[in-house]
Amino acid sequence: MKQFIHDDFMLHNNVAKRLYHDYAKKMPIIDYHCHLNPKEIFENKQFNIVEVWLAGDHYKWRLMRANGVDEEYITGNKGPFEKFLKWAEVVEVLFGNPLYHWTHFELKRFFGIDKLLNTESAKEIYDEVNEKLKRIKARDLINLSNVEYIGTTDDPLDNLEWHELIKNDDSFNVKVLPAFRPDKAVDIELSWFCDWVKDLSKIVDYEICDLLTFKEALRNRIRYFHNHGCRLADHALDIVKYEDSTSDEVNYIFLKALSKEQLTESDVRKYKGHLLVFFGREYKKLDWVQQYHIGALRNVSRRMLNKLGPDTGFDAINDGIIAVPLARLLDALDATGELPKTILYTLNPNDFEVAITLMQSFQGGGVPGKIQFGSPWWFLDTIDGMRKHFKALSSNGLLARFIGMLTDSRSFLSYPRHEYFRRVLCNFMGEQVDLGYFPEDYQLLGKMVENICYYNAKNYFNL
DSSP states (O other), X not given: OOOSSOTTTTOOSHHHHHHIIIIITXXXXXXXXXXOOHHHHHTTOOOOHHHHHTTTOHHHHHXXXXXXXXXXXXXXXXOHHHHHHHHHHHHTTOTTOHHHHHHHHHHHHHHOOOSOOSTTTHHHHHHHHHHHTTTOOHHHHHHHTTEEEEEOOBOTTOOOHHHHHHHTOTTOOSEEEOEEOOHHHHOTTSTTHHHHHHHHHHHHTSOOOSHHHHHHHHHHHHHHHHHTTOOEEEEEESSOOOOOOOHHHXXXXXXXXXXXXXXXXXXXXXXXXXXXXXXXXXXXXXTOEEEEEEOEEOOOOHHHHHHHOSSSSOOEEOOOOOHHHHHHHHHHHHTTTOOOXXXXXXXXXXXXXXXXXXXXXXXXXXXXXXXXXXXXXXXGOSHHHHHHHHHHHHHHSOGGGOOOOOOOOSOTTOTHHHHHHHHHHHHHHHHHHHTTSSOOOHHXXXXXXXXXXIIHHHHHTTO
């Protein structure tokens, strides 16, 4: 049988092959948005294959459930090999799914295994990988992937001790910096809001009694993060909400929430819009980049949310209206010259052109690609999702200014997704050249590939 993951995998013409092998392949990885645990990086955790490959990976969990696997083999108490074998059963039927590719990329790139994973090979692969993981730890997995920078995702209440310890560890040269994720400050309608405000009050060591003191506490945490190397903020705007308001109105809404009074939909829109404008202005002062992740429909199964909690694979793509509220939010910051560099991620591909045309309305200020259309994200980091992204961005924007891929993952084995992305990118560009839509100029094309894979992000984040 022909080798599956070969040198020219996914590269279907000579231009694509040259762009990948001569330009894309060698570029380091800047993983500016992920969910790796900095404690595990500092402690250089040693894993078994189930811990590093299946634990916390809701991409795989969703497909295991779809294949009829009982929850005991997914998040339950079944043994490690039993869980691994159930995943191997799923791999056999992953036709057309990117996880088939990712699975075999990860086996080959990290462990040198060329065998296809299935129920017959599962025990052999399980034993071989676990034996190799006795000598390969968390930092080795990062270094094997040629990673230069990792941006984690961190609550404003985090003391960032692990980031500080990594920074002071001369034996590890990869930058691991926090990203400020204040969703719990913005999501005023959710049950944990009041408790989170109380916890923030303890951190800053003074009472938060109104909107003014709340904002000052948030500024305190932004400065704290900045002093620990943070230059990115991250917001989950599952539904974009914005309504014009005054500070007095929002202060009243904030006090209502602290008193656990019922909020109206207008209250929520006003509060969220006000807070997001506040955050954007603070980020602009410090030359941070803000990220808006738009369009997730989270925790759609109440039964499984109650059983397992959030981030366990029960989310979907939302189809809410984003154009008007997103335009008003960006305009509120732009009107006063306080719109920071911003990345817009849309989970619904129907929103690609909406986000891109909005983005283009707020470019400028001498910053190339100041407003970015974020990489194909979550359900869209597939061949089809990436190609739709490239087509939409190149049709209405500047693909050459795109800051490239991220992992958005909790797994140390996810870095081959960058290789996957780069192969799809080079093949897309090769097709355009083959069709005569762009000249076969490797000085021009090669520079573009290197920029998208590495230099654009490096410059955009001032690394």
